[in-house]
Amino acid sequence: xxxxxxxxxxxxxxxxxxxxxxxxxxxxxxxxxxxxxxxxxxxxxxxxxxxxxxxxxxxxxxxxxxxxxxxxxxxxxxxxxxxxxxxxxxxxxxxxxxxxxxxxxxxxxxxxxxxxxxxxxxxxxxxxxxxxxxxxxxxxxxxxxxxxxxxxxxxxxxxxxxxxxxxxxxxxxxxxxxxxxxxxxxxxxxxxxxxxxxxxxxxxxxxxxxxxxxxxxxxxxxxxxxxxxxxxxxxxxxxxxxxxxxxxxxxxxxxxxxxxxxxxxxxxxxxxxxxxxxxxxxxxxxxxxxxxx
Amino acid sequence: xxxxxxxxxxxxxxxxxxxxxxxxxxxxxxxxxxxxxxxxxxxxxxxxxxxxxxxxxxxxxxxxxxxxxxxxxxxxxxxxxxxxxxxxxxxxxxxxxxxxxxxxxxxxxxxxxxxxxxxxxxxxxxxxxxxxxxxxxxxxxxxxxxxxxxxxxxxxxxxxxxxxxxxxxxxxxxxxxxxxxxxxxxxxxxxxxxxxxxxxxxxxxxxxxxxxxxxxxxxxxxxxxxxxxxxxxxxxxxxxxxxxxxxxxxxxxxxxxxxxxxxxxxxxxxxxxxxxxxxxxxxxxxxxxxxxxxxxxxxxxxxxxxxxxxxxxxxxxxxxxxxxxxxxxxxxxxxxxxxxxxxxxxxxxxxxxxxxxxxxxxxxxx
Ligand SMILES: Nc1ncnc2c1ncn2[C@@H]1O[C@H](COP(=O)(O)OP(=O)(O)O)[C@@H](O)[C@H]1O
Ligand SMILES: [Mg+2]
Numbered sequence: 001x002x003x004x005x006x007x008x009x010x011x012x013x014x015x016x017x018x019x020x021x022x023x024x025x026x027x028x029x030x031x032x033x034x035x036x037x038x039x040x041x042x043x044x045x046x047x048x049x050x051x052x053x054x055x056x057x058x059x060x061x062x063x064x065x066x067x068x069x070x071x072x073x074x075x076x077x078x079x080x081x082x083x084x085x086x087x088x089x090x091x092x093x094x095x096x097x098x099x100x101x102x103x104x105x106x107x108x109x110x111x112x113x114x115x116x117x118x119x120x121x122x123x124x125x126x127x128x129x130x131x132x133x134x135x136x137x138x139x140x141x142x143x144x145x146x147x148x149x150x151x152x153x154x155x156x157x158x159x160x161x162x163x164x165x166x167x168x169x170x171x172x173x174x175x176x177x178x179x180x181x182x183x184x185x186x187x188x189x190x191x192x193x194x195x196x197x198x199x200x201x202x203x204x205x206x207x208x209x210x211x212x213x214x215x216x217x218x219x220x221x222x223x224x225x226x227x228x229x230x231x232x233x234x235x236x237x238x239x240x241x242x243x244x245x246x247x248x249x250x251x252x253x254x255x256x257x258x259x260x261x262x263x264x265x266x267x268x269x270x271x272x273x274x275x276x277x278x279x280x281x282x283x284x285x286x287x288x289x290x291x292x293x
Numbered sequence: 294x295x296x297x298x299x300x301x302x303x304x305x306x307x308x309x310x311x312x313x314x315x316x317x318x319x320x321x322x323x324x325x326x327x328x329x330x331x332x333x334x335x336x337x338x339x340x341x342x343x344x345x346x347x348x349x350x351x352x353x354x355x356x357x358x359x360x361x362x363x364x365x366x367x368x369x370x371x372x373x374x375x376x377x378x379x380x381x382x383x384x385x386x387x388x389x390x391x392x393x394x395x396x397x398x399x400x401x402x403x404x405x406x407x408x409x410x411x412x413x414x415x416x417x418x419x420x421x422x423x424x425x426x427x428x429x430x431x432x433x434x435x436x437x438x439x440x441x442x443x444x445x446x447x448x449x450x451x452x453x454x455x456x457x458x459x460x461x462x463x464x465x466x467x468x469x470x471x472x473x474x475x476x477x478x479x480x481x482x483x484x485x486x487x488x489x490x491x492x493x494x495x496x497x498x499x500x501x502x503x504x505x506x507x508x509x510x511x512x513x514x515x516x517x518x519x520x521x522x523x524x525x526x527x528x529x530x531x532x533x534x535x536x537x538x539x540x541x542x543x544x545x546x547x548x549x550x551x552x553x554x555x556x557x558x559x560x561x562x563x564x565x566x567x568x569x570x571x572x573x574x575x576x577x578x579x580x581x582x583x584x585x586x587x588x589x590x591x592x593x594x595x596x597x598x599x600x601x602x603x604x605x606x607x608x609x610x611x612x613x614x615x616x617x618x619x620x621x622x623x624x625x626x627x628x629x630x631x632x633x634x635x636x637x638x639x640x641x642x643x644x645x646x647x648x649x650x651x652x653x654x655x656x657x658x659x
Binding site for chain 1: 372397
């Protein structure tokens with residue numbers, strides 16, 4: 001009897017099987033299980049009563065005021081962060097694409113924030129922003145920009161931007177490297193051809209550099225948007241959603257609902273909403289930016 | 294009008310590499326000049342200096358007696374076709390061709406007319422809306438030509454424009470480029486490492502090696518009267534054969550090439566140039582096609598040796614031939630009936646022999 005798959009395919013399947021099994025357990029199963037429990041009212045404070053409630057967890061969301069606040073916070077945080085990341089990463093990648101002394105050292109230093117884990121990054125910024133002994137206060141005070149130490153994260157109007165700043169610092173390296181790769185992939189003949197054709201520095205940037213960077217740019221936008229929308233660590237460590245609801249983003253809202261209110265059903269429903277929104281956004285990005293590449 | 298003159302031009306790259314050395318060359322108006330040489334000899338560097346893409350390190354570069362050392366590319370009225378074609382990947386064929394005119398703010402109708410004109414001549418009208426990635430190599434080539442054509446430049450620069458095409462297309466494009474030159478009536482500077490291409494296209498050929506010009510001349514000149522062994526070896530297929538031996542001037546003023554049992558008498562004209570070379574070690578150069586089968590006598594000398602290999606190449610045969618321990622390659626008519634191991638006689642045309650100094654490689658009969 002001849003097998004449907006050849007020897008290579010069958011042995012590949014065999015080697016992959018253990019990993020697939022583990023993935024089934026830790027990824028695929030939770031995905032479906034959380035969908036399943038999002039249709040029940042599960043509160044660990046009443047573990048014996050878990051009635052099926054259909055779409056109630058979902059519809060309840062939209063009447064919850066704090067949910068809408070968290071949506072606004074998330075959008076603000078994401079738009080500010082992603083814009084800043086894109087612009088700063090673009091400038092840095094253009095800089096690193098030039099030939100100058102010390103370029104390698106600078107590229108290496110640039111990568112440091114990328115190597116720091118999210119939690120460590122958050123703790124670092126907690127120190128920097130600290131109202132008593134923080135570096136930000138220290139520097140600004142010594143430079144005479146402020147005349148007394150400030151409680152930076154206690155200011156409702158600034159909190160989300162300060163957190164965005166910490167997030168941008170962490171994310172820029174990867175984004176810059178991704179953009180740098182697309183810059184490096186531009187053949188130098190194209191610039192030469194454009195020079196002979198009479199294009200100046202700015203026109204070469206518009207007609208050669210930017211179009212070539214489009215795929216890299218799209219990747220950065222999609223990836224960073226997804227990272228920003230779902231980001232949790234900074235909010236958990238720096239502010240716990242505060243002061244008030246100033247940094248009460250969606251991921252924090254889900255955390256509070258699930259692990260503080262122990263309301264697993266509605267937490268799962270929110271997670272699903274967040275996943276769908278992320279998915280929809282990437283789709284929009286691909287459709288708009290991805291056109292005609 | 295465009296004459297280009299290099300006066301003692303040097304090119305050193307930032308890393309210190311000396312790519313072009315003491316270049317003196319005058320490119321005539323409306324001439325088709327080919328820069329020929331092996332990869333890395335400085336052809337592209339020279340072309341890029343004309344384009345203004347590379348700075349001249351020392352010496353003068355003049356366009357019609359005007360010093361252009363520091364003139365940026367777009368002011369030089371040159372257009373260039375790159376080996377990779379360098380088409381803008383995100384622009385349509387139309388916009389690729391129009392780009393140079395748009396950058397120069399040519400009127401829209403004028404641009405449109407010229408683009409469509411060029412497209413018609415190059416037979417790529419139906420491709421104007423496509424992207425470069427949707428074109429075949431030959432079509433991209435044409436777009437690159439079109440982009441240069443529409444500018445109607447005073448100087449047309451081409452850097453190995455045909456080397457990415459397959460053999461058949463390469464030959465038909467040669468003819469088209471030659472036609473283009475006749476039609477455009479401008480100066481063409483063409484870079485290639487393909488001697489056959491240079492021989493068919495050029496009005497004059499400049500042969501380069503390691504940044505140094507070896508010889509400048511018409512294709513016939515370069516082929517028939519190579520200045521040194523480098524030029525002699527670089528042109529011709531299969532390459533020229535060399536036999537190392539001595540010059541012997543006899544008492545009765547005969548000049549003779551001697552290698553062991555092999556002795557050849559030079560005809561009078563050649564002999565005169567070699568009169569004071571008695572005892573000199575030389576390389577005797579015999580072009581692959583300068584022999585005929587059989588022993589006709591006449592001005593020829595008969596070489597008798599053994600056939601080592603027979604390689605049919607369509608119209609002709611390449612014959613590997615062993616003569617007193619020398620391995621030689623000749624090109625003969627395909628109806629020669631020999632097989633490996635046969636003893637054959639070939640008549641060599643003594644008027645077409647080349648003689649080079651063994652040590653310097655310089656021609657002794659130039
Ligand atoms: N930007 C550069 N910096 C340093 N060396 C270069 C540069 N461009 C070319 N070269 C060197 O100069 C020599 C001539 O190059 P080129 O003119 O491109 O040769 P080719 O005759 O193949 O076109 C080569 O050895 C090449 O390595
Ligand atoms: Mg080259």
